[in-house]
Amino acid sequence: MEISVPSVILSPKEIQALKPVEREKYVRSLIKSILSMNENGVMASEIVDTTNLNRITVTKHLEYLVAIREAYKIDRGTGSIYFINGRLIHPTDHLSVPIGNKIYDFFKLENTEGNFVFIQEKEQDELRLKTVKGGIMIKCEDMLKFKDGLYKFITLASNRMEVKT
């Protein structure tokens, strides 16, 4: 079965014409959109076949998206299936907390594994563009335990940390 892809994709020659940083950003955003368009998951080989991108590049970006929790993967036999990390349960389940030049975005997400709180760290550059730097997923049912753990750690280490109240 063919996977869904954006209606317009830059050709390999056009991608080559971009600066290396832009190339990385473009490929990553393209892979992210493909994951969002295929909620049942995609394999790296399927992305390679439809986009003509290099296999190593595709796998590298998929793994990066998994590392920053924008995506998750399930190993099946010899390959892995990649999924976008859930969708917002409700449009209001989103909170943005700016701290310095960083922004911490809180989302309540739903995926096949259940409901999660997703905390994503973003950074703003000189053009006020936000780049995702990392993230963690906590199951909704474990949220209170996580909060207790966080408080315990703050209490424990507060004399060595500069905690602003």
Next chain:
Amino acid sequence: MTKSQVQVTHYPHRKCKFSESADLKINDKTLVTPTFAPRLKSDGDMKRYSTVRNVYSSRQLSAYVVRLLDTGRTLYPTMKKKAVSNLIADQTTLDTKFAPQSGETVLLIDPALEYLYYAVNMERLANTPFVSRTIRKYLLKFLEKSKKLEDERLKDKKKHIISEKLFRDSEHTNFWTCVYKDENMRMKLIRDTFYIELKAQADILVPPVPLITSPHLLEVTIFINEKSRALSPALSQDKRVCADYFIIQPKVLRNQRMMSTIKEYVSNSESPLTLFKFKNLNLNDENLALERSAFKGFLMELSLVAHHVENKAFGLLEAGNQTFPAAFSSFAIVSTGLNLDREDRRKAPEDISPFANRYDPVNMTMQNKETFLQTVENSGNVIPCPCKVCTENPTIPNDFIEYNRRAKEHYLLCREQEMIEIINAIEKQESQMAFEKLRRSSLKNLIDIIPR
């Protein structure tokens, strides 16, 4: 986790035949459509706009347009001032927080590459650092060649030399064909333009498209629109939306095939916002009956798309006389220049009056100072305008700076009033309001373009 940065919310009670007033949300800024977006070209224009926004809390003026070649003198002075005040306020280093626009104001940067075709502004475009180097290189070469051709023409009048128009047409088409075919050139042009727009903190990315003079250039425009949309997420990580943009010569309105290609593209495009600019179009002209009929069909089509396709809005830049009927029909954003000197542009510098033209809200046209004074005299020495600027300042200043300042503020408030009248008429289901208003004005011919 990311939602579209442009959202159109429709309300059943804010629809009336082909007219609609919707909520257009762009980057968390909500505009109630139709909105008038003045095109600002200097720091002075920006001051007038900010004053009107701040003093009169004008809701229907929640967007503004700046041409790419004007960004330096329009946006950066405000940015610098804000940067200095930030510096003084918290003694920190210059950071990225100084935005010319604030709160609910939406900024659109118009690449305005029709000046690769029209001689006016060509030299400015060739020398400004605020456009892509690809454009500047082409323009410098073009101007050089053009000068050589002119010299040859002067030297030997009998010699068969290519006409100026033909030369301009062929150079323009050749340049855009190169952009169409050469990936490097195309990507560089789009990327450079978007970076300048992002640096100026535009809310929507507008692609660098050619003036459409032929079916080939329409194909190039559509191609660049698509490629720009594909590239925009790579340059703007916060997913600033990339609009579709069409700069159209009025004669294209008579070409049914090209118009239906545009309509088809617009209804299928994934972009939530499509901007149009009909260069130098005045549909009130007696001789443009065919164009009026085509424009009416175009408005009807866009109106249907706006009503029935999810998340779709349209903008009309340099709308001129068509501002009111376009806002009444389907355009969420309508824009005209705030320079108020259109007629003066064709005069010799010594003949240009320092006094700006004034907008006459009844006739819906501009009037020069002499006509304005005559109108005031005929009205018993009272300015016949209910806008706040005119009621608060009942005398006519002799100083042209003060006169122009009031003329600009008066223009903004009049256009806002027109937008409010449209919204009220839609809410009261008074579909005849636009006909009546145009019938009383000097733009009677424009009655023909309102869809019914």
